[in-house]
Amino acid sequence: MPKNSPQEADLAERNFSSPxxxxxxxxxxxxxxxxxxxxxxxxxxxxxxxxxxxGLILDANQSALDxxxxxxxxxxxxxxxxxxxxxxxxxxxxxxxxxxxxxxGILACLRCQDGxxxxxxxxxxxxxxxxxxxxxxxxxxxxxRTEVHALAQAASLEKPAEVFFIQTLDGVVTHWSxxxxxxxxxxxxxxxxxxxxSRISLPxxxxxxxxxxxxxxxxxxxxxxxxxxxxxxxxxxxxxxxLNPPDGQPPSVLILAEDAAELLQxxxxxxxxxxxxxxxxxxxxxxxxxxNVLQPISMFLDLLRYRLPDxxxxxxxxxxxxxxxxxxxxxxxxxxxxxxxRTEQRALDIPELxxxxxxxxxSTFPKTIxxxxxxxxxxxxxxxxxxxxxxxxxxxxVNARDAMPDGGRIKIEVSNFYADESFARRHSQAQVQSYVxxxxxxxxxxxxxxxxxxxxxxxxxxxxxxxxxxxxLATAVGIIRNHGGFxxxxxxxxCGSSFHAFLPASxxxxxxxxxxPSVLEIQKANGHGEAILLVDDEPTVLKVMARSLExxxxxxxxxxxxxxxxxxxxxxxxDVRLVITDMAMPGMDGRALIxxxxxxxxxxxxxxxxxFGSSSGKNSPSELGVHAILSKPCNSKVVLQAIQEALSxxxxxx
Numbered sequence: 082m083p084k085n086s087p088q089e090a091d092l093a094e095r096n097f098s099s100p101x102x103x104x105x106x107x108x109x110x111x112x113x114x115x116x117x118x119x120x121x122x123x124x125x126x127x128x129x130x131x132x133x134x135x136g137l138i139l140d141a142n143q144s145a146l147d148x149x150x151x152x153x154x155x156x157x158x159x160x161x162x163x164x165x166x167x168x169x170x171x172x173x174x175x176x177x178x179x180x181x182x183x184x185x186g187i188l189a190c191l192r193c194q195d196g197x198x199x200x201x202x203x204x205x206x207x208x209x210x211x212x213x214x215x216x217x218x219x220x221x222x223x224x225x226r227t228e229v230h231a232l233a234q235a236a237s238l239e240k241p242a243e244v245f246f247i248q249t250l251d252g253v254v255t256h257w258s259x260x261x262x263x264x265x266x267x268x269x270x271x272x273x274x275x276x277x278x279s280r281i282s283l284p285x286x287x288x289x290x291x292x293x294x295x296x297x298x299x300x301x302x303x304x305x306x307x308x309x310x311x312x313x314x315x316x317x318x319x320x321x322x323x324l325n326p327p328d329g330q331p332p333s334v335l336i337l338a339e340d341a342a343e344l345l346q347x348x349x350x351x352x353x354x355x356x357x358x359x360x361x362x363x364x365x366x367x368x369x370x371x372x373n374v375l376q377p378i379s380m381f382l383d384l385l386r387y388r389l390p391d392x393x394x395x396x397x398x399x400x401x402x403x404x405x406x407x408x409x410x411x412x413x414x415x416x417x418x419x420x421x422x423r424t425e426q427r428a429l430d431i432p433e434l435x436x437x438x439x440x441x442x443x444s445t446f447p448k449t450i451x452x453x454x455x456x457x458x459x460x461x462x463x464x465x466x467x468x469x470x471x472x473x474x475x476x477x478x479v480n481a482r483d484a485m486p487d488g489g490r491i492k493i494e495v496s497n498f499y500a501d502e503s504f505a506r507r508h509s510q511a512q513v514q515s516y517v518x519x520x521x522x523x524x525x526x527x528x529x530x531x532x533x534x535x536x537x538x539x540x541x542x543x544x545x546x547x548x549x550x551x552x553x554l555a556t557a558v559g560i561i562r563n564h565g566g567f568x569x570x571x572x573x574x575x576c577g578s579s580f581h582a583f584l585p586a587s588x589x590x591x592x593x594x595x596x597x598p599s600v601l602e603i604q605k606a607n608g609h610g611e612a613i614l615l616v617d618d619e620p621t622v623l624k625v626m627a628r629s630l631e632x633x634x635x636x637x638x639x640x641x642x643x644x645x646x647x648x649x650x651x652x653x654x655x656d657v658r659l660v661i662t663d664m665a666m667p668g669m670d671g672r673a674l675i676x677x678x679x680x681x682x683x684x685x686x687x688x689x690x691x692x693f694g695s696s697s698g699k700n701s702p703s704e705l706g707v708h709a710i711l712s713k714p715c716n717s718k719v720v721l722q723a724i725q726e727a728l729s730x731x732x733x734x735x
Contacts, residue, residue, distance in 0.1 A: 136160050148220065165190070189202070250296075254275060265307075267281070296332075317339070376626075379714040449487070450491060461587065520580070520582075568582050615639050643671070654681060662674055675705055
């Protein structure tokens with residue numbers, strides 16, 4: 082065979098030797114494919130331009146014309162610079178082509194025929210020393226809108242406490258929240274653009290099932306144990322949700338995570354709060370009925386003292402009265418637990434309150450108990466009732482004392498505390514606001530784990546028979562809840578316990594506390610025939626109160642319900658000087674009766690009695706337009722003093 086010439090050998094080498102360079106972009110293959118491209122110009126799907134060395138448009142395929150909305154006559158022959166919106170000009174493209182013969186991924190914004198714009202990337206290559214330039218235009222608008230949509234969705238969810246991230250269907254993380262950084266222990270820079278670290282991801286089989294559920298149903302939820310960046314095992318409750326971007330782009334997955342232990346605790350807190358509310362409603366009704374039972378006993382004692390003045394009878398009556406007071410205190414505890422007793426509240430100086438409690442404890446607790454108080458300056462005031470909060474503190478301190486039968490240390494600490502979003506997430510009753518935190522700690526034996534969920538339940542006690550009612554902590558919870566706060570517990574067996582009472586800080590200025598005069602120091606107020614309308618649905622209460630008032634010089638008109646009381650007042654309004662009505666009655670209750678009486682006589686004087694304790698807010702004396710609300714059971718002295726004050730006072734303003 083004849084040998085090939087050198088030219089033929091060179092041609093063979095160029096035609097058949099393996100290429101050493103990989104084609105990476107359209108701009109690199111345009112020169113070789115230019116003749117074929119022009120033959121298939123109008124059927125190619127991409128947007129293609131052909132320019133001369135001056136930047137004039139020589140030709141464009143149909144896709145390019147459709148993309149911008151021009152006809153060939155409108156588009157060809159014009160300078161390409163007329164279509165760039167963002168200031169880019171042809172000379173920038175020429176400069177890029179001068180050095181390498183090609184340009185790739187140039188960002189630009191093109192003006193369409195209808196005035197709209199399109200974000201694009203531009204690939205270009207030149208022929209004949211730059212005399213002919215081919216450009217391939219890639220629409221970036223859809224990609225850009227997808228990015229903006231995803232960022233907007235992420236921004237709407239982004240909060241420091243929220244744990245979530247977004248990943249593509251193949252598992253590449255595209256967004257990592259601040260909460261995810263804190264929860265998982267990985268910075269955004271460590272995970273963005275990568276697949277999620279295996280130590281915090283779902284097992285492969287579960288991840289596949291989750292993805293299938295997301296694609297089929299739009300979501301998935303489940304629980305998994307992970308290992309955080311600081312080597313902590315965390316049980317995580319996860320929820321996967323599909324994010325569907327516009328224009329039919331591939332969906333991504335929004336993954337939300339919560340600490341399963343915290344979530345379980347929140348659910349238990351909610352159930353316990355609901356259970357307390359239900360038991361509280363029942364207890365409140367029972368307490369109301371008990372007060373109605375105790376009310377006539379209290380007034381009977383006063384009547385019997387007139388008839389039985391001998392020493393032996395007085396001694397027996399004193400014993401009955403002492404037991405009556407114990408019963409009354411127990412009922413008030415039930416009311417406090419059930420949220421039924423809402424007392425007047427004022428801005429309290431917590432350090433002063435703590436000081437009074439500490440003085441009492443030091444004088445009554447055993448010397449084997451060391452007592453320590455830490456109260457810094459500038460503690461915020463709290464809007465509340467001093468007597469009830471003292472009851473809470475005393476109860477917590479008594480429980481601490483009982484947990485240390487052989488002695489130990491009780492410590493009360495007070496501090497200003499701000500509950501942020503993270504804290505509020507962990508404590509269902511907390512709000513994002515400022516609190517005053519009062520902590521009572523002991524060095525006792527701690528509370529066993531099985532009992533920790535039970536100690537706040539009403540009537541549960543570990544102190545044995547005749548040593549506790551089981552209402553102490555339940556009452557404390559009720560009182561603190563009535564003050565807008567909540568109670569938490571930290572304990573460890575063998576290492577003591579700490580109860581933390583969180584009370585909302587108040588901006589109401591402190592007022593000096595003025596104590597009311599003792600009832601025992603007030604002389605009995607006898608009447609002089611004044612007519613009093615007495616309304617109560619309990620026959621025994623009505624009978625005993627009427628007899629007591631008549632013994633004290635008053636004339637009584639008795640009504641067994643609100644409707645009868647309203648009718649009696651209509652007939653005798655000129656004679657009636659005062660109305661005493663129970664608040665809780667079937668049919669026309671006390672509030673409705675008060676409103677009806679004031680329509681007859683706006684200046685009518687009224688005293689209310691209530692088996693639910695004294696009230697504030699919507700049921701306060703000032704709001705109801707009455708002179709006083711007396712808590713049942715109340716003795717004759719309290720009732721007579723209230724009558725005297727009401728008859729001598731100006732009518733209340735409503």
